[in-house]
Amino acid sequence: MRAFDIALLTDRRYTASTATEGDWYLQNILDDDKLLQEALARRGLTSMRVDWADPEIDWSQFRCAVFRTTWDYFERFAEFAAWLERVERTTRLCNPGATVRWNVDKHYLADLADRGVPVVPSQFLERGSTRTLSDVLAETGWDEAVIKPCVSGAARHTYRVNRQNALEHQPILTALLAQEAMIVQPFQADIARTGEDTLMVFGGRYSHAVRKVAKPGDFRVQDDHGGTVQDYQPTDEQIALAEQATAACHPLPVYGRVDMLRDNDGQLAVMELELIEPELWLRYHPPAAETFATRIVAFLTGHP
Numbered sequence: 001m002r003a004f005d006i007a008l009l010t011d012r013r014y015t016a017s018t019a020t021e022g023d024w025y026l027q028n029i030l031d032d033d034k035l036l037q038e039a040l041a042r043r044g045l046t047s048m049r050v051d052w053a054d055p056e057i058d059w060s061q062f063r064c065a066v067f068r069t070t071w072d073y074f075e076r077f078a079e080f081a082a083w084l085e086r087v088e089r090t091t092r093l094c095n096p097g098a099t100v101r102w103n104v105d106k107h108y109l110a111d112l113a114d115r116g117v118p119v120v121p122s123q124f125l126e127r128g129s130t131r132t133l134s135d136v137l138a139e140t141g142w143d144e145a146v147i148k149p150c151v152s153g154a155a156r157h158t159y160r161v162n163r164q165n166a167l168e169h170q171p172i173l174t175a176l177l178a179q180e181a182m183i184v185q186p187f188q189a190d191i192a193r194t195g196e197d198t199l200m201v202f203g204g205r206y207s208h209a210v211r212k213v214a215k216p217g218d219f220r221v222q223d224d225h226g227g228t229v230q231d232y233q234p235t236d237e238q239i240a241l242a243e244q245a246t247a248a249c250h251p252l253p254v255y256g257r258v259d260m261l262r263d264n265d266g267q268l269a270v271m272e273l274e275l276i277e278p279e280l281w282l283r284y285h286p287p288a289a290e291t292f293a294t295r296i297v298a299f300l301t302g303h304p
Helices: 024-041 077-087 097-103 108-114 133-140 166-175 189-193 236-247 285-299
Strands: 006-010 048-051 062-067 092-094 123-125 144-149 159-162 181-187 196-202 205-213 229-230 257-262 268-274
Touching: 006 024, 024 048, 024 062, 024 285, 048 062, 062 285, 077 097, 077 205, 077 257, 092 285, 097 108, 097 144, 097 181, 133 144, 133 166, 133 181, 144 166, 144 205, 166 181, 166 257, 189 257, 196 236, 205 236, 236 257
Parallel strands: 006 048, 006 062, 062 092
Antiparallel strands: 123 181, 144 159, 144 181, 196 205, 196 257, 205 229, 257 268
């Protein structure tokens, strides 16, 4: 007999069941997970929050493991990749392992573009590349760009560069390329002017949205760097793009998040498609927890 039906995957920093006074970061995580756990319970499913890297966990005791806040995976990627291969032999992963492997690397943006999804233009510098920032900016005609690792999160090693400071940032890029692939994208003025709009999608259908805004003088919208979040009502055009982006994935994701903005030409474009461990801001729209739980049930029963 299984102890629990669903493992909600987190990392070791967030396994506490209560947050200390003032720890808003953990409290946000706990609030979202509580909403989902209560929705699962109403469908007869038991759940527990689990550190994905806990060596004592018997994963065969769960019907399914759902990625929620595994926000250290990119800092322990070799360990995470080995864990993923091992665990998917003993329980089902939601989203599936193949989806996680595809989405974990920002090369997926090229796949989306090939499938007709408008994305922010991207240049990929593979590990060991000797191509310089100056080369990329000259070849693309971009005056300003953002560089970041292809496997990353929380704005890790994310830098805003331009033609004037490209040489200054080159040693940083060279050191990173010795270890991993990098992506270079034209800096989008809308990110500093308006922010980034984030749409949550369950089973291919739009649920709710927020707008993420960087602090004054910054371009990083993550709350780790002082960004703030606002409730947001997207346009029909934005909803259509979010659903188009997830429909371009095979198989269709159980859940995901589409980050978008107006590009420098004024057109909607996808910045990121988060299918691994997206923050979903269920606390901003509690009915979404019911939708999420319903989609998990459909995934378990094979009736999407």
